[in-house]
Amino acid sequence: MEIKSLSLGDVGRFAELKIQLAPTPTHSSNVTVLVGNNGAGKTTLLKSLATSLSWLVARIRTEKGNGSYLADEDIRNGAIAGVISIMVTDHSQSHLNGSGPESEHPYFLWGIARGRQGRKTAVHSELVNVSRLADHYRTQLTENDKASLPLIAYYPVERSVLEVPLKIKTKHSFDQLDGYDNSLNRGVDFRRFFEWFRQREDSENETGISDTALAEVSKKLGTESDAWKTLSKLKASSKDPQLTAVRSAITDFMPGFTNLRVQRKPRLHMAIDKNGVTLNVAQLSQGEKLMMALVGDIARRLAMMNQLLGNPLHGDGIVLIDEVDLHLHPRWQRSLIRQLSETFPNCQFVLTTHSPLVISDAKDVLVYVLNDGELHEHNGLYGLDANQVLLEVMDTDIRNSEVQKRLNRLLNEVQDGNLDKAKSLFAELSSELPEGHIELAKTALLIRKLELRRA
Incomplete structure (x- = not known):
């Protein structure tokens, strides 16, 4: 549609x-x-x-x-x-x-x-x-x-990720129509995404092997043991398809971020691996949390509303x-x-x-x-x-307007051959602007050419 x-x-x-x-x-x-x-x-x-x-x-x-x-x-x-x-x-x-x-x-x-x-x-x-x-x-x-x-969803400017709630206030169902819950709500703050994820992962762990259990076996017996390999296969086969779609979307969309999950120790929190380092989601920047919640919410709704698709993200x-x-x-x-x-x-x-x-x-x-x-x-x-986009589309100067006026004046003096005035303006701007300023570097070459012509 x-x-x-x-x-x-x-x-x-x-x-x-x-x-x-x-x-x-x-x-x-x-x-x-x-x-x-x-x-x-x-x-x-x-x-x-x-x-x-x-x-x-x-x-x-x-x-x-x-x-x-x-x-x-x-x-x-x-x-x-x-x-x-x-x-x-x-x-x-x-x-x-x-x-x-x-x-x-x-x-x-x-x-x-x-x-x-x-x-x-x-x-x-x-x-x-x-x-x-x-x-x-x-x-x-x-x-x-x-x-x-x-899927029909609207994410307004007021969207925010002020907290990552782990105490579930209401039980959520997983029917297709529930993918429309608050989908056009102008005050959505993604609370439902995190509550849904926690509840869905609890169901996944009840019917399969939890990350905690797998980690304990790995710690005691190692990842080469038959027990760990068997449990790994069981865990892979018992993964919740909707959670898998959400995790896949976040990994594809945010390179370096993997394995979004709920951890119970040392205290209950939501964790994600960033470039191999495990972080509490609350430790992420506002931009990272906002992007993760936005992508996760879109993926969650698609997964709920396309349960028969091989890849629900293609809904x-x-x-x-x-x-x-x-x-x-x-x-x-x-x-x-x-x-x-x-x-x-x-x-x-x-x-x-x-x-x-x-x-x-x-x-x-x-x-x-x-x-x-x-x-x-x-x-x-x-x-x-x-x-170019700022100038041609957004009708916005690319730098401070006063600085731009002085740069334009400097260029005009060079083009008019007024070497002394050009050098004076150049010295003033060089004392105020950072070293390596590209427009000053270009003008320095033009002043040098003008000096050589005069010589």
Whole structure:
């Protein structure tokens, strides 16, 4: 399942907007990235997608379920009503084509509308097609209680990993529909991921060999003993497939991180191996914890909702992530889109970012720039350096504006042949800027050439 397009009418700061999402005929990737200044409307688009998709989730759960509604504050200032329309394609449901006749690309169009209180308006919600699509998934679950479902998840800026809870407050079930629990909740903090992992690992250990038991045998008898080899084989065969998918996703996505697990000694905690060193997850940086929880949560939901797939990470779905670069080191930002696409190849991603590194290192990504309620597609970013993206896409200076003005003045003096003024400006900047500054190094060569010509 994929989102084909989203249309807004008088929502947020958008009077009228229609946006196509990747993949498109000209962009083969499954990733759309929105960039723009704060307040440009990036989050409005993600929340509008989440609002529309909440109706599909609600009606998969129950036939007459209700999703999220537009609020008065969502309606554009000065307008009396707001409308969100979404078109979704689902190639596996050609017989349910929402457009009427059969076609190669079935689609389902529905809309959410709201008028201001005390105002008369002709707009109204259209939910027939979302009900038809949801009914198909309920029929599949009726026929097979392990039938696959599409992942639908929204991760807002407010996501955080403030704690790693190990005391389970509520028992979680492992049914497909539970993969939708809090999936569009704007305040998700990944508590459920860690609680789920603990509970699932307890079940795994009850039916198999625990890490603690295997470690004790290794300590007493060694890893070459027949007992250790036998227990290792039993442990491998008893591994929980859903936990295996989560651990695999984290290892693939975060090189050097392996074997996420719960340890009972010396006290109960969650541990992970980082480059061969075992660490308490609480010791990781905020960026590492956030990335581990994000990837783990996506993998967990896919594993729950695709129990019959050989590799549940290949399940399909729609994932919305606001400020995907949040707390991430530049090295991780640069590989982020590639890793998302490789780890979850059949998921469609809609991301927002302020990082030039995120959008310049992956091919065929569909990038939109938002500015003052307008939206423009921006192509040809692959391979650009961060400075070019800052200047050309994000309309941001690559360095301090005052320093840039003085560097420009210095270059102008050199080009005009004013050697004395150039050398004076160069001396001033050299005393303030760090040694090895690349622009000063370039200018030093130009000044030397000017001196040689004068000689």
